Amino acid sequence: xxxxxxxxxxxxxxxxxxxxxxxxxxxxxxxxxxxxxxxxxxxxxxxxxxxxxxxxxxxxxxxxxxxxxxxxxxxxxxxxxxxxxxxxxxxxxxxxxxxxx
Numbered sequence: 001x002x003x004x005x006x007x008x009x010x011x012x013x014x015x016x017x018x019x020x021x022x023x024x025x026x027x028x029x030x031x032x033x034x035x036x037x038x039x040x041x042x043x044x045x046x047x048x049x050x051x052x053x054x055x056x057x058x059x060x061x062x063x064x065x066x067x068x069x070x071x072x073x074x075x076x077x078x079x080x081x082x083x084x085x086x087x088x089x090x091x092x093x094x095x096x097x098x099x100x101x
Contacts, residue, residue, distance in 0.1 A: 001044070001052075002023070002039070002040070002044075002052040002053065002054045003051070003052070003053055003054070004053075004054045004055070004056065005053055005054075005055055005060070005063075006055075006056075006059055006060050006063075007060065007062075007063070008062070008063060008066065011053065011055065011063060014051065014053045015053070015078040015081055016080075016081045017080055017081065018049070018051055018079075018080065019049060019050045019051065019077075019078070019079055019100040020050070020051045020052075020053055020077070020078040020079075020100075021039070021043070021050055021051070021052050021053065021075060021076070021077055021078075021096060021100065022053045022054075022055060022075070022076040022077075022078065023035065023036065023039060023052065023053070023054045023055070023073060023074075023075055024055045024057055024063075024064055024067065024069045024072050024073065024074040024075070024076075025054060025055070025056060025057065025072055025073050026056060026057050026058050026072055027056070027058070028058075029072050029073065031072070031073055031089060031090050032072050032073040034090055035073040035075070035090050035091065036054075036073075038090070038093050039052055039093065039096075042093045043093040043096060043097065046093075046097070047097050047100070050097070050100055057069060057072060071088050071089070072088075073088070073089065073090065073091075074086070074087075074088050075087040075088075075091060075096065077096065077099045077100050079100065084099055084100065085099035085100075087099075
């Protein structure tokens, strides 16, 4: 189950350890909703070891700006606090899982 973060301290704590997918999204964004559904129905059941963190860009614009997010959905993969990959747009969950393997 995804957790929502709204500030840098929460985000830093969430990505500090393990394999983490950070999903920058917005409620009005249809591709974001599509990606969210794929993450929830495909990625999370197949890879319960991956923590999913969601950042609503409307509620946390400073986080989006800090990551240089210009288009959403923007997906960032972290392994033990280090960025491993990033994707923009609707992405195949197999690619995300491979980036976090």
